[in-house]
Amino acid sequence: MKISVEDxxxxxxxxxxSITFEEAQKMVGEFEGILTYFESIDxxxxxxxxxxxxxxxxxxxxxxxxISVFEDKEKLFLNAKxxxxxxxxxxxxxx
Amino acid sequence: MNIHELTALEIQRGITEKQxxxxxxxxxxxxxxxxxxxxxxxxxxxxxxxALVKARQIDEKIKAEEPVGKLAGVPVAIKDNICTDGIxxxxxxxxxxxxxxxxxxxxxxxxxxxxAVIIGKTNMxxxxxxxxxxxSAFKKTKNPWDxxxxxxxxxxxxxAVVSAGMAALALGSDTGGSIRQPAAFCGVVGLKPxxxxxxxxxxxxxxxxxxxAGPMTNNIKDSTLALEAIQxxxxxxxxxxxxxxxxxxxxxxxxxxxxxxxxxxxxxxDFGLDEEIAFSIKACMQKFKEMGAVAEDISLPITKEGxxxxxxxxxxxxxxxxxxxxxxxYGYRTENFNGxxxxxxxxxxxxxxxxxxxxxxxxxxxxxSGYYDAYYNRAQKLxxxxxxxxxxxxxxxxxxxSPASPVLPFKIGEKAGNPLEMYLSxxxxxxxxxxxxxxxxxxxxxxxxxxxxxxxxxxPHFGEDRIFRAAYALEQELKLAAMxxxx
Numbered sequence: 306m307k308i309s310v311e312d313x314x315x316x317x318x319x320x321x322x323s324i325t326f327e328e329a330q331k332m333v334g335e336f337e338g339i340l341t342y343f344e345s346i347d348x349x350x351x352x353x354x355x356x357x358x359x360x361x362x363x364x365x366x367x368x369x370x371x372i373s374v375f376e377d378k379e380k381l382f383l384n385a386k387x388x389x390x391x392x393x394x395x396x397x398x399x400x
Numbered sequence: 401m402n403i404h405e406l407t408a409l410e411i412q413r414g415i416t417e418k419q420x421x422x423x424x425x426x427x428x429x430x431x432x433x434x435x436x437x438x439x440x441x442x443x444x445x446x447x448x449x450x451a452l453v454k455a456r457q458i459d460e461k462i463k464a465e466e467p468v469g470k471l472a473g474v475p476v477a478i479k480d481n482i483c484t485d486g487i488x489x490x491x492x493x494x495x496x497x498x499x500x501x502x503x504x505x506x507x508x509x510x511x512x513x514x515x516a517v518i519i520g521k522t523n524m525x526x527x528x529x530x531x532x533x534x535x536s537a538f539k540k541t542k543n544p545w546d547x548x549x550x551x552x553x554x555x556x557x558x559x560a561v562v563s564a565g566m567a568a569l570a571l572g573s574d575t576g577g578s579i580r581q582p583a584a585f586c587g588v589v590g591l592k593p594x595x596x597x598x599x600x601x602x603x604x605x606x607x608x609x610x611x612x613a614g615p616m617t618n619n620i621k622d623s624t625l626a627l628e629a630i631q632x633x634x635x636x637x638x639x640x641x642x643x644x645x646x647x648x649x650x651x652x653x654x655x656x657x658x659x660x661x662x663x664x665x666x667x668x669x670d671f672g673l674d675e676e677i678a679f680s681i682k683a684c685m686q687k688f689k690e691m692g693a694v695a696e697d698i699s700l701p702i703t704k705e706g707x708x709x710x711x712x713x714x715x716x717x718x719x720x721x722x723x724x725x726x727x728x729x730y731g732y733r734t735e736n737f738n739g740x741x742x743x744x745x746x747x748x749x750x751x752x753x754x755x756x757x758x759x760x761x762x763x764x765x766x767x768x769s770g771y772y773d774a775y776y777n778r779a780q781k782l783x784x785x786x787x788x789x790x791x792x793x794x795x796x797x798x799x800x801x802s803p804a805s806p807v808l809p810f811k812i813g814e815k816a817g818n819p820l821e822m823y824l825s826x827x828x829x830x831x832x833x834x835x836x837x838x839x840x841x842x843x844x845x846x847x848x849x850x851x852x853x854x855x856x857x858x859x860p861h862f863g864e865d866r867i868f869r870a871a872y873a874l875e876q877e878l879k880l881a882a883m884x885x886x887x
Contacts (some may be wrong), residue, residue: 308701313761319720320764322757323745332758338820339762343708352421356780366638379488384730395728398740
C-alpha cells in the first residue's frame with residue numbers, strides 16, 4: 306500500500322506525537338513495508354467469520370463500584386510533579 | 401556447593417531443611433550479581449536492602465518453626481513492566497524513568513505471599529515492544545551464551561539473569577512471544593500461561609487481550625512451582641479465570657508421555673526456519689516417540705497471516721493503552737511548552753522511543769476512519785478463525801510442538817534497522833497469544849556454535865498440566881537442564 310509523508314504526519318497528529326519531516330520520510334518506507342505485509346490477510350476468505358468476541362464464553366464481569374481508602378497517600382503523591390499542601394499542581398490545561 | 405547454581409526447588413528445600421539460611425542465599429546471589437552483571441547488563445534496578453529484610457523475616461519464621469511459603473527464600477527477578485510497591489518500575493522507557501508504583505502487581509503480591517525474595521527489576525524492550533531487548537531506553541542486555549548476541553525480547557533481561565545464575569527465577573510478560581523467544585535464546589524455560597490464568601493487575605498494559613505474565617526458570621519443575629504460586633482468580637482483573645483450575649501440577653508431572661498424542665504442524669517448517677533448529681525439533685519428535693507418545697505431522701494452514709493479525713491487533717491496543725501517558729498526571733513531562741496540546745505532544749515524543757512511536761502510529765492508523773474495516777476488523781475475524789483452528793487441532797491431539805523461534809540468537813545490531821525483519825522473528829509465537837493458549841519454550845539442543853535451541857510445546861486452554869508432563873519427560877531424556885553458560 307502506498308502512503309505519503311502527509312499521511313504519516315496526519316497519523317502522528319492523531320496519535321499526539323510530533324515528528325520531524327525527516328522522521329516522517331523514514332517512516333513512509335517502513336510503514337509501506339509493514340502494511341504490504343499486512344495485506345497477506347486479504348488472501349483469506351473471511352466473509353463468514355465473526356470478529357473474535359471479547360468476552361468469549363463467560364460474559365462480561367461486573368463488580369460494585371465501591372470506594373475504599375488508600376492508606377498511604379504519601380506514596381501516591383510520590384509520582385506527582387508538583388504539590389501545594391495536599392493538592393497536586395498541574396500545568397494550565399484550559400486554553 | 402554453589403548456591404547460585406541450585407534450582408528454586410533446591411533452594412526452598414535447603415532453607416526449610418536448615419542446610420543454609422535465606423540470608424546465605426541472598427548474599428550468594430548478590431555476590432554473583434556483583435561479579436557477572438557488568439558482563440550481562442540484565443538488571444535495571446537492584447533491591448539488596450529489601451531482599452535482606454525479607455530474607456531475615458524468612459529465617460526468623462524458620463527459627464520459630466512457623467510454616468513458610470513454597471518459594472521461601474527463592475531470589476526472584478521481576479521484569480520492569482510489572483509494578484513493585486516502592487520500587488522504580490520503568491518499562492525501560494524514559495516515559496516512566498522516575499515512576500515508583502504505590503502498589504504491588506497481583507503476581508508480585510502472590511510471590512511475596514509465597515515467601516519469594518524480590519532481588520531486582522530486569523531490562524526489557526521499551527513497553528515490551530521488541531524481540532531483542534535492544535529497544536530499552538537504558539541499556540543493551542547481552543546473551544550469556546555469547547555476549548555479542550541479543551538475549552531475545554522483550555523479556556530479555558529476565559531470560560539473561562536466570563541463565564547467568566543471577567536469579568533462581570524471573571517473571572516475564574508475553575504479548576506475542578516475549579517470554580518464550582528470550583527463553584529460547586537464553587537456554588531457559590519460559591511459560592506463557594493460558595490467557596486469564598494469571599492476573600494482569602499491575603502488569604503495565606501493552607495489548608490487554610494478549611498480555612500474560614509468566615515464569616522463566618532453569619528447569620521445568622521450577623516453572624511448575626512458580627505457576628502454582630502466581631496463578632488464580634483476581635477480582636482486580638475482570639479477565640482472570642473464574643472457574644476451578646488445576647492447583648497442583650507437581651503431582652502429575654512425572655506421569656510421562658506414554659500414549660500422549662502429539663501434533664507437529666508441517667507449515668511451521670517453512671518460513672526460512674534455521675536448519676539446525678529444524679533438526680533439533682525433529683529429534684525431539686523422535687524422542688517423544690521413543691518414550692511412547694504418538695507424534696504425527698498435522699496441518700495448521702493459517703500461520704503467516706496470523707503474524708499480520710497480531711501486529712494489527714497488538715498495535716491497535718497499544719495505541720489505546722499508551723494514550724494515558726500525557727505528560728500531565730505522572731511520567732515524563734517536557735521542560736518547555738505552550739498550551740496543553742504541545743505539552744502532550746512534546747512529552748510523548750520525547751518520552752517514547754522509536755519502536756513505541758512506530759507501534760502507536762501503526763495502531764492509530766489501523767483504527768482510523770476508512771481503514772478500520774480493512775485492517776482491524778479483518779484481523780479480529782482472522783483471530784477467531786485461528787482460535788477455531790487450534791481448538792479443532794486439540795480435538796485430536798494433546799499437545800503441539802513447534803520451534804520457539806525461526807532463528808538462533810542474532811548479533812546485537814543485526815536486525816535493529818529493519819522493523820519488519822524483527823517482527824518476522826515472532827512467527828511461531830504470536831498465534832498462541834491470538835488464540836489465548838498456553839505454551840512453554842524449553843531448551844532442546846545446542847547449535848554447532850554453542851547457541852541454545854528452543855522447542856515450543858503448545859497446549860489447549862488451561863492444559864498447562866499436559867505441557868508440564870511432556871516438557872518434564874523430555875527434559876529428563878535430554879538432560880539439558882543442568883547446562884549453564886560459562887561466564
